[in-house]
Amino acid sequence: MNSTSQEPVSPSAQAGRLARGILAAAMIVGPLVQVAFPLLQPWPADTDDYVADVGAHTAAYRALAWLGLLGAVTMAPAVAGLAALAWRGAPRLALAGAVLAVPGMLNPDGNPDDLVYAAARAGAADDETRAMLDRLGELPPFTTFGFYAFGVAFAVGGLLLGAAVLIGRTAPRWAAVALLAASCVALLGSYVPIGAAAATAGWAVASAGFIGCAVALLRQRDTRTPAS
Template structure:
């Protein structure tokens, strides 16, 4: 009896020393990331599809197009914001899901993709510049010169190259990692491998949007894998609060 009492006292002391367990929020993160994964490419597909018309290759044509549909272009900037805000978290999620089954491919794809997506923050948004120009009554000649100067800047040129590299090679590698890892359906990795390098070069708004939807479906496969995971497969459990 005395030995049992000592053992119980020692167990309580050990538990007290370890501290109280912290709240486990792994399920919250799994579900949140699963929801986020298809959003960026799907949002960009909507942006491409609903934009009133492609620009004719110069800023003057963009001004004319935006001027005829300012309300639509303004609303689509919010859709574009969803793409920008969720693209990096979604890409990291796909790489995280694939990392155990294909660590090298997942790492290479994530590094290239994230580098390109971060660089894209330096790229001018012609639609937004044109919209602000028209709404603010800014001199169109000055706005055109500004837009041309921005695109001619060497930093923007380098960022544009990194953006294309991340979008084509980076996403294709992430898709290959997802396919090779076997944690998601094979079609998910294949869809991302196809959409990554091809959709920027598909002619027409409908074709480009369709390519983006294929990529979104591929990323959604990683979300399905997340939902099927146990918390212990997703990440380590939380620690304990010091007493």
């Protein structure tokens, strides 16, 4: 009778597999939530009166807020997973990309649309809500500094991470190209209005890139990080 024996898996290898699994799940869920959110909202994505539309659909907004929460808690780990994958092939680019992209997922003032919901629930007039949004625009995350710290930095970080994956060959080439293309759309959208449809399409392309990279991350073995 032939017997086979398997090498025991070290605790560090088990922890590495678990970490990769968690990060890969975030890389799949996070970007897909960004695609689903505008498709599920009951008002037009390019509405001319967002305040009035949210006020007329407060129940739907509250349901979508749970979806937004899921996206908020998964996008930062998704970027971290992408950086971990890219690190194997191009550590310097991966580090630079992560430093720029992660803060874009950590906006300290949260979602200003929540103010519109809260004002509508409190019975505030639409004009009062618009005035509050104007005052909200005076806070740091919505000033020029916030624009570059959160919006542009995230797009540039995505470009660097996509380039790191492409140069390091740590995922299929098409996945890296998808990340680069989506980052270009995000960067363009930071300066000129591209419309909700184009923004959603950009996230759809990004989702494909993230999913391709998530599969590559799951297939990685526990090896040493290459020297830069």
